Amino acid sequence: MTAMHKLSDSKLDIRGKRDTVFAESKNFATPFEFTKNVSEAFDDMALRSIPLYENLHVVLLEWVKRAPIDRVSRIYDIGCATGTGVNYLARYLETPCQFIGLDTSAHMVALAREKTSLLENHKFTFLCQNAYRYSFESCSFVVM
Numbered sequence: 001m002t003a004m005h006k007l008s009d010s011k012l013d014i015r016g017k018r019d020t021v022f023a024e025s026k027n028f029a030t031p032f033e034f035t036k037n038v039s040e041a042f043d044d045m046a047l048r049s050i051p052l053y054e055n056l057h058v059v060l061l062e063w064v065k066r067a068p069i070d071r072v073s074r075i076y077d078i079g080c081a082t083g084t085g086v087n088y089l090a091r092y093l094e095t096p097c098q099f100i101g102l103d104t105s106a107h108m109v110a111l112a113r114e115k116t117s118l119l120e121n122h123k124f125t126f127l128c129q130n131a132y133r134y135s136f137e138s139c140s141f142v143v144m
Contacts (some may be wrong), residue, residue: 017041039107042082057088060143064089067141073097074139078131081105083112085143090122101126102134 024101034042039083064075073095077086080101090099099122103109112126127134 022114024051034105034108035106039082039105039111042111043084045057046081046084060085061089061092064093064141069093069095069097070095070138072139073111074137075099075143076136076139077101077143079144080112080126081101081108083115083126086112086124087115087119087134089115089143090119090124093122096121097140098123099125100139102129102131104128104130 017037031037038045050056058076067073069075075097076087077083077099080086080103083101086099086101097118101109101112101124103112105125106128109128110124113124116124116126
């Protein structure tokens with residue numbers, strides 16, 4: 001795969017639920033939270049609001065492919081959100097490895113687990129935990 005490969009060219013659908021979070025409510029008095037509705041629409045939000053979001057994953061894969069990945073490798077994704085990055089890497093990395101995703105939103109972690117549930121070549125662990133309080137082990141790559 002080359003850097004010109006686009007995420008949309010793969011069979012990986014990351015859109016999820018269409019983002020209508022702020023269309024449904026104009027009450028901005030409460031602090032923003034990653035509720036279930038926000039989490040379900042997160043991928044669509046990211047695609048529409050982060051320039052070159054899809055290309056980011058392609059570049060990330062190119063970097064990871066240059067790392068010394070082997071069967072005992074760990075890849076951390078800090079702030080894994082819905083697991084889109086991990087899902088994309090897992091689909092294209094041939095060498096089985098362990099992915100550990102951390103996020104402070106239980107809703108995001110649940111979606112990340114769901115997204116990777118059918119991928120069998122790697123080991124996935126998603127934790128609802130603050131990275132500041134996590135005890136990291138040595139790893140081959142960290143995604144943030």
